[in-house]
Amino acid sequence: MSAFAFQSSRVPLHSAFYPPILPSVPPLAPLLAPPNLLLCYIHGLDSSSTTWGPFLSVDAESAESAPFHRSFPSYAVDLRGHGQSPLADPSQFTPDAVVEDLTGFLSDVVSRPPFDPTSAIPPKVVVVGHSMGGRVAMLLAAKLAGALGSSLPFELTKVVIEDMDVKVRNKPPFAVTWEPPGGDFDRAFMSCDDCVSALIKSGYDEKRVKDWVVDGRIRNTQEEKWWSDVNPQTRALCYERILGSECGADAMEAIRAEEWQENVTLVVAGGTGPRGTVCDKESLEKMKRRLRGCDYFTVENAGHSIHKTHKDAFSSIIDGICRQVAE
Structure with missing residues (x-):
């Protein structure tokens, strides 16, 4: 083999x-x-x-x-x-x-x-x-x-x-953007509020984001930081190159x-x-x-x-x- x-x-x-x-x-x-x-x-x-x-x-x-x-x-x-x-x-x-x-x-x-x-x-x-x-x-x-x-x-x-x-899905149901320094979205945050705020500012619905805190996609880490499983930059790439x-x-x-x-x-x-x-x-x-x-x-x-x-x-x-x- x-x-x-x-x-x-x-x-x-x-x-x-x-x-x-x-x-x-x-x-x-x-x-x-x-x-x-x-x-x-x-x-x-x-x-x-x-x-x-x-x-x-x-x-x-x-x-x-x-x-x-x-x-x-x-x-x-x-x-x-x-x-x-x-x-x-x-x-x-x-x-x-x-x-x-x-x-x-x-x-x-x-x-x-x-x-x-x-x-x-x-x-x-x-x-x-x-x-x-x-x-x-x-x-x-x-x-x-x-x-x-x-x-x-x-x-x-x-x-x-x-x-x-x-089906080619090149039109996302809602627009998501990101504008942090360097063009990358850092998924580690100092607080849950910071994480939630960053995702909302990126275009996600507030209720959707707060639901992610409940289901664990936004969570506290051992380093006393908050982590987001969700990355708006990845979302855009997926629509452009996989779904779209x-x-x-x-x-x-x-x-x-x-x-x-x-x-x-x-x-x-x-x-x-x-x-x-x-x-x-x-x-x-x-x-x-x-x-x-x-x-x-x-x-x-x-x-x-x-x-x-x-x-x-x-x-x-x-x-x-x-x-x-x-x-």
Whole structure:
């Protein structure tokens, strides 16, 4: 298996690790064997790995009834410029760079315990992407579904796209700007009020920003400073180079050309508006036609963040995928 040469511009991604919740019934010895599957969860725009916390967390009292997908190691990542991952050079923020970050992250993960890097059979990977993360998952699949995949220490087996289409979205729903010295947005602040004020001045709605204090995207750090997972500079770059480009449609065509579409799962919220999908109907129909053979699920009245509002339904879908892959 040849080595994959990563570019020097690769950004090390911060992640949250959710160890597998192992069933107590099977003999102990098989449980000690290296896992053959891992899951990687990707957040959407203006978000971070924290969005997956409620979905992946299982308390001790309910561990016996944990969903099947929690039998395997799970990682929620922060894409470059989001969460606790650095933005690095904005000029190098490209769809290919974001994919390379993820490819490198997964390669690093499977090179250390609990995985066995000496195994002749590489572990399988299921990638789940919400919103813009779903488009990133498609970009990853398009890159790894072809010849490149054979040079990596893991096998990308399935991608799940949660409420995202391939439409070019070059008109953000609201304008965001940033004007700090040097042109970069510093996500570390001396106080919560300073952080909230900076994001509001950048164009974010006040209620939205204050909600981020509650859900943890704005939080106090050990250094007695306040940190923002949200970066308005990253938002602008994402609209310009990922959401506002043809990369989603290009990825779809690459997946189709490699006949990999049966490994794609689309999960869309039913209806429109606050309790329905944000996806464009025409774009979704195009995806279903071009990715013929992909799995398609509609979760009615779920809203955009299906993994939050309809956790059990979304978990059931991920369970089915994992059972199929683990067979």
